[in-house]
Amino acid sequence: MAAALAFHLPAASADETRSIRAATAAPRKCHEAALNGKPGAAGFEVTAPGAGLVRVRLNPVGGRDADWDLAVFDRSGGRAVAASAGLRSNELADGYVTAGQKLWVQGCRYGGAAETVSVAVSFVPVSTEDGREEPSQLVAVDTPDRAAKGRLGALDLDLTEAATGSTVDVVLHGKADAERLKAAGFTHTVKIPDVGARVREVRAADARYAADNPRSDLPSGRTxxxxxxxxxxxxxxxxxxxxxxxxxxxxxxxxxxxxxxxxxxxxxxxxxxxxxxxxxxxxxxxxxxxxxxxxxxxxxxxxxxxxxxxxxxxxxxxxxxxxxxxxxxxxxxxxxxxxxxxxxxxxxPVHPTDKEKPExxxxxxxxxxxxxxxxxxxxxxxxxxxxxxxxxxxxxxxxxxxxxxxxxxxxxxxxxxxxxxxxxxxxxxxxxxxxxxxxxxxxxxxxxxxxxxxxxxxxxxxxxxxxxxxxxxxxxxxxxxxxxxxxxxxxxxxxxxxxxxxxxxxxxxxxxxxxxxxxxxxxxxxxxxxxxxxxxxxxxxxxxxxxxxxxxxxxxxxxxxxxxxxxxATLTGSAPPGHTLQVRKSFQTSTSPVLQPDGTNGAVRTFPETLTSTLAPNGRFSWALNPSTRPVVAGRYGRPATAPAQTAIPFANPPGDPGLNDGHPIEGPHEEFSFTVQGLPEADNDRAEIRIEWGDTRTEWNLYLFDPNGEIVNVAIADGTRVGVITMIHPAPGTYRAVIANRARVAGAPFDDWRGGVTFGGPTPSTPGVTESWTMTCRDRGGAVVAARQVVVSRGQSVELGDACRR
Structure with missing residues (x-):
């Protein structure tokens, strides 16, 4: 068998890559024991050339993935030196070794069809540095008010998440940290004088507990x-x-x-x-x-x-x-x-040259x-x-x-x-x-x-x-x-x-x-x-x-x-089996004014966000979502503008009548206009409003907006009005496409054409929230968009969509 052959391969003492094979899968804990070529496992022996780290990677070969696990054992004592048990065949196991130590590198096929994987073994020498020589302490630093907490935070110390109204717990990693704290005028109380000693104390307590309790009352029974x-x-x-x-x-x-x-x-x-x-x-x-x-x-x-x-x-x-x-x-x-x-x-090993002290x-x-x-x-x-x-x-x-x-x-x-x-x-x-x-x-x-x-x-x-x-x-x-x-x-x-x-x-x-x-x-x-x-x-x-x-x-x-x-929030409705519903909204959000090394605040950074949720309905559905209202508009509860808002862009309405379109907005007759949203440093756009209008409420022009990737961003359905408006909050920079389709008109009346454009607004301070509609699309079995609409839903609200895939 292949596994047995792998077991008898000569031992290695340098970095190398091998393929191992297991003809059958066996769901078991690979890092529990060396299996020495038993079904579902394969391995080989290596020798550590020096003190340091053994690093073993396991990867699929030939494009076929399965679920293989990895373990490295000390050949003489049988202890697990390193292990990895990920959900696929992408495994990385690190372990500390000593010079001349013999190791068993083992792969275990937990499941899946791939019989062969690649195993790469490398050794990394340990640094000759002695590492930290000073014990760490856990202290409670006196911070009687928020100003003191702010000053403490600026010292770049190891602050814990444990605090009271008058103290903050801090880990001091040696004398330099303690001196920085003292120089800043802070006093403190020592809670753990030597973190290393406390580590040993806790490990000993854990060993006693595990020895005395074969199983705990936890759901898993872990000890x-x-x-x-x-x-x-x-x-x-x-x-x-x-x-x-x-x-x-x-x-x-x-x-x-x-x-x-x-x-x-x-x-x-x-x-x-x-x-x-x-x-x-x-x-x-x-x-x-x-x-x-x-x-x-x-x-x-x-x-x-x-x-x-x-x-x-x-x-x-x-x-x-x-x-x-x-x-x-x-x-x-x-x-x-x-x-x-x-x-x-x-x-x-802290002293790798000291053969008497390998650890x-x-x-x-x-x-x-x-x-x-x-x-x-x-x-x-x-x-x-x-x-x-x-x-x-x-x-x-x-x-x-x-x-x-x-x-x-x-x-x-x-x-x-x-x-x-x-x-x-x-x-x-x-x-x-x-x-x-x-x-x-x-x-x-x-x-x-x-x-x-x-x-x-x-x-x-x-x-x-x-x-x-x-x-x-x-x-x-x-x-x-x-x-x-x-x-x-x-x-x-x-x-x-x-x-x-x-x-x-x-x-x-x-x-x-x-x-x-x-x-x-x-x-x-x-x-x-x-x-x-x-x-x-x-x-x-x-x-x-x-x-x-x-x-x-x-x-x-x-x-x-x-x-x-x-x-x-909840959306309810119905959709034909095999169709797919998705809600989506895209916007930009902001960081804080970015703190600089000299203590000053630099510019705000913006970055794009896209939120989606997909539903596979089978008739009636109930769909849980987060509300349309985003709790805050900008990164710091409102902010000053860092550049002017972009200048308005009028739409150039093509001459002529595109004709009625009661079908697909793109495949049927339509008119369209592209425009570019600028970003910093040219423009600081808090919002963009795409607006078209016409003369008769009985005319229906529908407005569709596509982002730079060709995805539908939003839809404005006229529905008895004379305007179509789409608002983007913090629009991401890029070139967008507005598609305008004439869905209804008055028989015998003169052609009621549209006019419109895009206007931009800058940020406003202290805005508590903004209501953004979700853009919902319905796709048929072939992936084509058959319906799209805006949906606004609040926390605690349920909105009935009816037939969500109706045009």
């Missing part, structure tokens, strides 16, 4: 923190065990180092992603060191699937809603943090520093694998400062080596862009992004000066319902300190979806498993939600909100 391969393996195992309730998927973009980001959709008939159900998106691990954030999301998936058919509430909600879980948004950073804190793998002592500061990594693995000008980067945990971008709304303002770092570095541009990172595309393309109505720590529920806005959200009564009320279960303080995001570029701020201000951040626990980033996961999720002492249901019941409260039609 220890998961590693990255555990998350991916459990996602696909849940989909395999519950095929009628769950489906796996990968997000649209891979991480910086090329890892897939996996998710799970949970509902009845999960494969019908165009079913129109309201969506609850539960995200974990934007920040690598916040391990409970992923654990809670994963337990939620187990909870829902295990409760269906057994618990009436779970059964009802799974029928009415769709839950999407993405437990690890930042797989690269989490892999670095978790492996540094893992006693099952190896840690990087650092358990309390070495480098290990604690890597375990405290927060950001993703963007190189920031560096090179090499993230786990061995000379900058250590300082490398990367803070993904929760990289989302577009308010990006570039206060509460984020400009220095690439600081913990809250915002990145070079909004959505510069593939991980934040992948979440953006998921939310924008699926009409997510409810969002939770999980973090640690602080015992808080944060709601928009993240910046104090942004004013009150238009949905503040609902946001506050729902936050209170969540708080009733987990015991956390439900507050504005800015009540910690100003933060910009956060997930829920972008999601709410741009899509109108209800979004919150959970700061799980009140003590540290990843406390003992029993405290940070078991107690917090189930609502047991010492958690703030003890006796109240914990985050389990808080998640259920959020799912009840998802099912509540008063908390989103």
């Amino acid at each position: 220890s923190y998961r590693r990255l391969a555990d998350y991916d393996y459990e996602l696909k195992e849940l989909a395999r065990r519950y095929p009628t309730l769950a489906r796996t998927f990968t997000l649209s973009r891979r991480s910086v180092e090329g890892r897939d980001i996996g998710g799970l959709e949970i509902t009845t008939d999960p494969g019908n992603v165009r079913d129109g159900k309201p969506i609850f998106l539960n995200l974990g691990l934007h920040h690598a060191r916040e391990w409970p954030a992923g654990e809670h999301v994963m337990e939620w998936a187990h909870d829902l699937l295990g409760g269906y058919g057994r618990d009436p509430r779970t059964t009802r909600l799974l029928g009415a809603t769709r839950s999407i879980v993405v437990p690890v948004v930042n797989p690269d950073g989490f892999a670095v943090s978790r492996e540094a804190g893992s006693d099952n793998g190896f840690v990087p 650092p002592p358990a309390g070495d500061p480098l290990r604690a520093a890597n375990e405290m990594k927060r950001k993703n693995c963007a190189p920031n000008g560096g090179a090499g694998p993230c786990a061995l980067n000379p900058d250590g945990p300082d490398r990367g971008v803070d993904l929760n400062r990289n989302y577009g709304s308010f990006w570039g303002g206060s509460g984020a770092d400009l220095d690439p080596l600081r913990e809250a570095y915002r990145g070079p541009a909004p959505f510069s990172e593939p991980e934040s862009q992948a979440v953006r595309e998921l939310i924008a393309g699926r009409a997510v109505t409810n969002l939770l992004t999980n973090h640690t720590y602080g015992n808080q529920i944060l709601r928009p806005p993240g910046v104090h000066g942004n004013g009150m959200p238009v949905d503040e009564p609902l946001l506050k009320s729902l936050g209170g319902k969540l708080s009733a279960h987990n015991g956390y303080d439900s507050i504005y995001g800015w009540e910690l300190y100003d933060t910009t570029g956060t997930t829920e701020d972008w999601s709410y201000w741009v899509t109108g979806g209800l979004g919150y951040t959970f700061e799980i626990g009140g003590t540290e980033f990843h406390p003992s498993f029993v405290d940070g996961v078991v107690a917090e999720y189930l609502g047991r002492a010492p958690a703030a939600g003890a006796g109240k249901g914990g985050n389990r019941e808080a998640y259920f409260a959020m799912l009840e909100s998802t099912a509540d039609s008063a908390h989103h």
Whole structure:
């Protein structure tokens, strides 16, 4: 057999690429044990040429993908050095090794038709630097007012999300940080004098708990923190065990180092992603060191699937809603943090030339520093694998400062080596862009992004000066319902300190979806498993939600909100089977005035957004959407103009009569006009109004607008008036095409021609919201547009469309 041949190939001691083959598939945990050529697995032996990192990539060959997993084992002790269990055959596994160490590289065919994959093995020498030599401390810095919190935020220190009205918790990475704090006039109280020592203490407590408890009361029964391969393996195992309730998927973009980001959709008939159900998106691990954030999301998936058919509430909600879980948004950073804190793998040798000390002592500061990594693995000008980067945990971008709304303002770092570095541009990172595309393309109505720590529920806005959200009564009320279960303080995001570029701020201000951040626990980033996961999720002492249901019941409260039609918008109607409905709107939105290194504010940046939702109806339908009203027009609750608005453009009406058109607007008789929308620095267009008018209300001219990509942007139907108007809010620069079709006229009357043009307006300050219509199109089985209309629907409103595909 091919697998056996692979096993007997000679050992390798240098970088190389091989193909391995398994004739059969066997769904099993590849990183549990070396299988030595058993069915469904194949592998080979390699020898580490020196101390450093072994990096193994597994990829499909010949264009055929399946689901293969990857594991690397220490040949003598059998321990898993590295593993990857993604949802496809795109795997990356890193592990620390010592000189001469013999390794078994194993691929496992979990499922799919591809029998052969490619495996590339490389070794990266460890740096000769000793890494961090000073222990880190966790301190509570005295900040008696908002001005003090603002000054603290400007120091580029490692601020946590734990704060009170008079303090902010900060991690001081050595004497230089402590001296910067003192020089700025701040006082503080030490909460954890040596983070590394605390890491060892927590690991020992976790080992005792796991030894004494073969199974916990969590839905999964877990007794220890998961590693990255555990998350991916459990996602696909849940989909395999519950095929009628769950489906796996990968997000649209891979991480910086090329890892897939996996998710799970949970509902009845999960494969019908165009079913129109309201969506609850539960995200974990934007920040690598916040391990409970992923654990809670994963337990939620187990909870829902295990409760269906057994618990009436779970059964009802799974029928009415769709839950999407993405437990690890930042797989690269989490892999670095978790492996540094893992006693099952190896840690990087700090003194590679010292043959008597192939591994650092358990309390070495480098290990604690890597375990405290927060950001993703963007190189920031560096090179090499993230786990061995000379900058250590300082490398990367803070993904929760990289989302577009308010990006570039206060509460984020400009220095690439600081913990809250915002990145070079909004959505510069593939991980934040992948979440953006998921939310924008699926009409997510409810969002939770999980973090640690602080015992808080944060709601928009993240910046104090942004004013009150238009949905503040609902946001506050729902936050209170969540708080009733987990015991956390439900507050504005800015009540910690100003933060910009956060997930829920972008999601709410741009899509109108209800979004919150959970700061799980009140003590540290990843406390003992029993405290940070078991107690917090189930609502047991010492958690703030003890006796109240914990985050389990808080998640259920959020799912009840998802099912509540008063908390989103709904379209109802009918459409023929085989047709497809889509709603869409495109606009530009803005960042904050971008803070510069000298402390001054630079220009606002604008960037385009497109929101879509697709429905595959089968007769009557109910379609959950976010409302037409976007909560804010510009990035900072209104803003001054940075350039004049564009000069008006008159339409040049072609001479003659195009004739009646009662069919397709493009294929039938029509007239058209193209115009170009300018962008900065030439023009700052807050809105563009495309308007045509004529003389008789009995005449019907319909106006259709196509964007630079040829997609229908909006439609103006006359409907008994003498005007057709389309308004674009923050129109993206580019050349648009207006199509005008004459649908009705008065018999025997003179030809009633149209006239019109485009006018532009600049931004206005303090605009609380703007009502934008969705553009709804109906396409037939062949993909042709058979109907289009504007739809305006408010939160809590249900709009009946009737026959949505009627011309």
